[in-house]
Amino acid sequence: MSMHSTITSTFQQVAREQERMLSPLADDLPLLHCGLDSLSFALIVARLEDSLGIDPFEAAVQFPATFGDFVRLYQNFAK
Amino acid sequence: MQAHGPRGGRLAGRTAGVPLAQLAGSTGLGGQLEALRGRSVLLVTAEQLTAALALIELDGVARRMVLCPPDLAAAHLPHVIATAGAELAVYDAASPEQARSALPGIAASATLAPLPAPRRASEPTEWVLLTSGTTGTPKLVLHTLASLTSALAAAPPPPQPITWSTFYDIRRYGGLQIFLRGLHAGSLVLSDPAEPLGDFLARAAAAGVTHISGTPSHWRKVLMSGQSGRLSPRYVRLSGEIADQGVLDGLAAAYPQASVAHAFASTEAGVAFEVRDGRAGFPAALLQAAGGRTELRVAQETLQIRSPGTALRYLGESVEPLRGSDGFVDTGDRVEERDGRYYFLGRRGGVINVGGLKVHPEEVEAVINAHPWVRMSLVKARRSPITGAVVTADVVLKDSAGAPAPEVVARELGERCRGALAAHKVPAKFRIVTALEVSAAGKLVRPGE
Numbered sequence: 289m290s291m292h293s294t295i296t297s298t299f300q301q302v303a304r305e306q307e308r309m310l311s312p313l314a315d316d317l318p319l320l321h322c323g324l325d326s327l328s329f330a331l332i333v334a335r336l337e338d339s340l341g342i343d344p345f346e347a348a349v350q351f352p353a354t355f356g357d358f359v360r361l362y363q364n365f366a367k
Numbered sequence: 368m369q370a371h372g373p374r375g376g377r378l379a380g381r382t383a384g385v386p387l388a389q390l391a392g393s394t395g396l397g398g399q400l401e402a403l404r405g406r407s408v409l410l411v412t413a414e415q416l417t418a419a420l421a422l423i424e425l426d427g428v429a430r431r432m433v434l435c436p437p438d439l440a441a442a443h444l445p446h447v448i449a450t451a452g453a454e455l456a457v458y459d460a461a462s463p464e465q466a467r468s469a470l471p472g473i474a475a476s477a478t479l480a481p482l483p484a485p486r487r488a489s490e491p492t493e494w495v496l497l498t499s500g501t502t503g504t505p506k507l508v509l510h511t512l513a514s515l516t517s518a519l520a521a522a523p524p525p526p527q528p529i530t531w532s533t534f535y536d537i538r539r540y541g542g543l544q545i546f547l548r549g550l551h552a553g554s555l556v557l558s559d560p561a562e563p564l565g566d567f568l569a570r571a572a573a574a575g576v577t578h579i580s581g582t583p584s585h586w587r588k589v590l591m592s593g594q595s596g597r598l599s600p601r602y603v604r605l606s607g608e609i610a611d612q613g614v615l616d617g618l619a620a621a622y623p624q625a626s627v628a629h630a631f632a633s634t635e636a637g638v639a640f641e642v643r644d645g646r647a648g649f650p651a652a653l654l655q656a657a658g659g660r661t662e663l664r665v666a667q668e669t670l671q672i673r674s675p676g677t678a679l680r681y682l683g684e685s686v687e688p689l690r691g692s693d694g695f696v697d698t699g700d701r702v703e704e705r706d707g708r709y710y711f712l713g714r715r716g717g718v719i720n721v722g723g724l725k726v727h728p729e730e731v732e733a734v735i736n737a738h739p740w741v742r743m744s745l746v747k748a749r750r751s752p753i754t755g756a757v758v759t760a761d762v763v764l765k766d767s768a769g770a771p772a773p774e775v776v777a778r779e780l781g782e783r784c785r786g787a788l789a790a791h792k793v794p795a796k797f798r799i800v801t802a803l804e805v806s807a808a809g810k811l812v813r814p815g816e
Contacts, residue, residue: 345752
C-alpha cells in the first residue's frame with residue numbers, strides 16, 4: 289500500500305472509531321477544520337509509527353496545515 | 368505473641384517445618400538471644416522459615432526488628448541500616464554476602480535447640496517493614512505487634528484450627544498479616560519463590576490448607592497456570608492491588624465452593640476492610656461503618672483511613688508524615704462513587720496525562736480484564752508528540768486453545784473500551800503478549816516504578 293493510502297485509511301479508521309465526521313481528504317484540506325481533534329491526531333500518529341515505522345514529529349516540527357502537507361511530511365521523512 | 372493459637376499448630380516451609388508448641392522452649396539463634404536484647408536488629412535471612420522463627424523469638428526482646436525481604440537490593444542496605452539505627456544482623460547460611468558483612472551478626476537457623484531458661488520479654492518490640500517499590504529507595508514503616516494485630520485482637524481463635532497459606536513472603540505486610548493469622552488460628556504453610564506454582568499448591572493441599580491469600584497478580588498467575596485445581600480452598604483472599612471484576616469472577620469460577628474476599632491493605636494504612644460480596648470496589652456504607660475502630664473517608668477523591676492498625680510513622684530524618692494531624696493515613700488510591708458503591712480508579716502517582724485529560728491505568732485494565740478471553744493486562748503511557756502521551760495496552764490471553772485470533776481480540780477490546788470509557792482513556796493499541804512481569808512482592812510491574 290502506498291504511504292498516501294496508508295495514511296488515508298488510518299485517518300478514516302480513527303475517524304470511525306472516534307465517531308467523527310471526517311471531511312473528504314483532499315490535498316488542500318486544512319487539518320484544523322477536518323473534523324478531528326488532537327486526541328484523534330495523537331492516535332493517527334501513533335498508529336502510523338507502528339505501520340510505517342517512522343515518526344516525523346520526533347524532531348520538533350510545525351504541525352502540517354493541510355492533509356497534503358501531512359502526507360508530504362511522511363514521504364519526505366521516509367527518504 | 369506465642370500465647371496465641373492452638374498448641375497443635377505447625378509452621379511449615381518447603382522442606383522443613385516446626386510444631387508451634389516447640390517454640391516457647393527453643394531457640395533458632397544458637398542461644399545468643401541475650402546479645403540482641405534491647406537492640407535494633409536487621410533480619411536478613413534468606414529463608415522465610417528461619418525469619419519467621421527469629422521474629423517469634425525476638426519479639427519482646429529486641430528493641431526493634433527490621434524485616435528485610437530477600438530481594439532487597441544490596442545498594443539499599445546502608446540506607447536501611449542508617450535509617451533504622453540497626454546494630455546487629457540476624458542472618459543464615461544463604462544470606463547474601465553484602466548483608467552478612469554489613470553489620471556484626473548472629474547466625475540463625477530453622478533447626479531449633481532447647482533454651483536453657485524460659486524467654487523473658489522486656490519491651491514491646493518495634494516491627495519495621497519496608498515498602499515495596501521495585502527501584503526506588505524503600506521507605507521504612509514503623510509498626511508494633513499491637514498495630515499489626517489490631518484486626519485480630521477482637522476476634523477469638525476459631526473453634527477448629529485453620530491452616531493458612533500465602534503466596535507472599537511473610538516479611539512483606541500482606542504476608543506478615545497471614546503469618547500472624549496463621550499463628551493465631553492454627554498453622555501456616557510458607558511459599559518458596561523457587562518452587563513451581565503447581566507444586567506449591569499441591570504441597571499446601573497436602574498440609575490441609577483451607578485459607579490462602581495473595582495479590583490479584585498472584586491469583587491471575589494461578590488461573591493462567593491450569594493448576595488451580597490442585598488446591599480446594601474454603602477462603603480465597605486478595606490484597607495488595609486493586610481487585611477488578613475480572614479476577615474476582617475468574618476465582619469464583621475456579622473455586623465455586625470458596626468464599627472470595629478482597630481486603631484493602633497497605634503497609635502504611637494497615638488492613639482497612641474486607642469485601643466478600645464478589646464485586647469489585649466497596650459499598651459506600653463502609654464510610655459510615657467500616658467495622659471495629661476503623662474509620663474511612665474520601666478526601667480529594669482519595670481514600671483515607673484512621674485505625675489502630677495503621678503504622679505509626681516512617682523512620683528517617685526528612686520524611687513526610689505517615690499520618691495527617693488528625694491521624695488519617697492518605698492511601699494514595701483514588702476512588703469514584705457510582706450508585707452507592709466506591710470503585711478504585713488507581714494510584715494517584717500513576718496517572719497518565721493525555722492532552723490535559725487524566726487516565727488511571729488500572730481503570731482501563733479493569734475494562735480490558737473483563738473480556739472473556741483476557742487474563743491480565745498492563746496499561747501504560749506511550750509518548751505522543753501531539754498530546755504528550757496516549758494510552759497503550761499489553762494484554763495476556765487465557766489458555767490459547769480456542770482463543771480467537773489476536774487481531775479479533777484487539778478489535779473487540781477497542782470496542783469494549785470505547786463503550787465503557789471516555790475517548791482519551793481508550794488505548795491507541797492493544798498488543799497481545801505471552802506474559803507480564805510481576806514483582807517479588809506479587810504486584811504487576813509498572814513502567815517507571
